[in-house]
Amino acid sequence: MRRLGKTRRTVRTARGSGRVAAAACGAALALLTALPAQAHTPGTAAPHWDLKDTGTASVRFRGLAAVDRHTAWVSGTQGTVLRTTDGGASWRNVSPPGAADLQFRDVEAFDARRAVVLAIGEGEASRVYRTEDGGTTWTESFRNTDAHAFYDCLTFFDRRHGLAMSDPVDGKFRILSTGDGGRSWKVLPNDGMPAALDGEAGFAAGGQCLVASGTKDVWLATGGAARARVLHSSDRGLTWTAADTPIPAGDPARGVFAVAFRDRTHGLAVGGDYRADQPSPRAAAATGDAGRTWRPAGTPPPAYRSGVAWLPHSRSAALAVGPTGTDLTTDAGRTWRTLDTGSYDTVDCTADLGCWAAGEKGRVARLEN
Secondary structure, X not given: OHHHOOOXXXXXOOHHHHHOOHHHXXXXXXXXXXXXXXXXXXXXXXXXXXXXOOOOOOOOEEEEEEOOOOXXXXXXXXXXXXXXXXXXXXXXXXXXXXXXXXXXXXXXXXXXXXXXXXXXXXXXXXXXXXXOOOOOOOEEEEEOOOOOOEEEEEEEOOOOOEEEEEEEXXXXXEXXXXXXXXXXXXXXXXXXXXXXXXXXXXOOOOOOOEEEEOOOEEEEEOEXXXXXXXXXXXXXXXXXXEEEOOOOOOOOOEEEEEEXXXXXXXEEEEEEEOOOOOOOOOOEEEEOOOOOOOEEOOEOOOOOOOXXXXXXXXXXXXXXXXXXXXXXXXXXXXXXXXXXXXXXXXXXXXXXXXXXXXXXXXXEEEEEO
């Protein structure tokens, strides 16, 4: 929700943003956007990913919800959910009990106490859990009973209204809706959903295949078919339009893996081929018309990317992450430059300039000056 400082998919309050002085924000943002030049200047301090010790080296974190510079939630394999409230200095394991066999690929946080996590998989492996006490207790609010459904991502417009998406069932993507903060869910009618392409699906790679901006707009990223598409709804998932992107598809491993919108019209898409031995040309695209048309990046990231986030208080800067590195654009997605070669699957930034990333081997990091 952009007016509350949302740069990706996490619902936040404006309280933190109000406390940040404009001068401090401007100075920090200048450092971020100057990073490519600074990286080659000896003796010049530059922002960098500061790895945090999560104590979970065997877990891969593909779900990330950054609340602010101090508070973040991550979710991943082995049914793991962690939370920090001290900037990553310490982490509390708040995993739902009995969930060790689940993969939590997406987490959406309202604050330090309230969060919703999505477990992905076929049939009953797809589930939604909700906590109101910082993960001390969890309530299972949805369990998929359709063997043909496979839920990939979820997103929230505000503290009450949210959606989750499943790969196509009976030829169309399935949308799940909540109006009470994730306490209950219902499948929306599919009359307004265009037919899926042969082999088309979403990628549960970093919690960004379904993202919202504002109170009603939401985008769904796809791959696996002859064309990689982004679907857009302006009425909270009731009706959708589909647009082709220039990101290569034509294979189950290729397509758009993540999208991010800084407002209802300006968006970025990243993806490629997730197989390490395959190239990923044209792995990024941008839109300025709410996703009706997409233009390829003139200089795209050099490899597959599974996460993307706009930098706060900027109309042109964003980060993209993947297993082979982090890239920065300072011209709204026209060109990208690699900043770091560490492995991350997802990224999220907050209004108080708290950018976080998470990935394999328990890796979680915060961007530091």
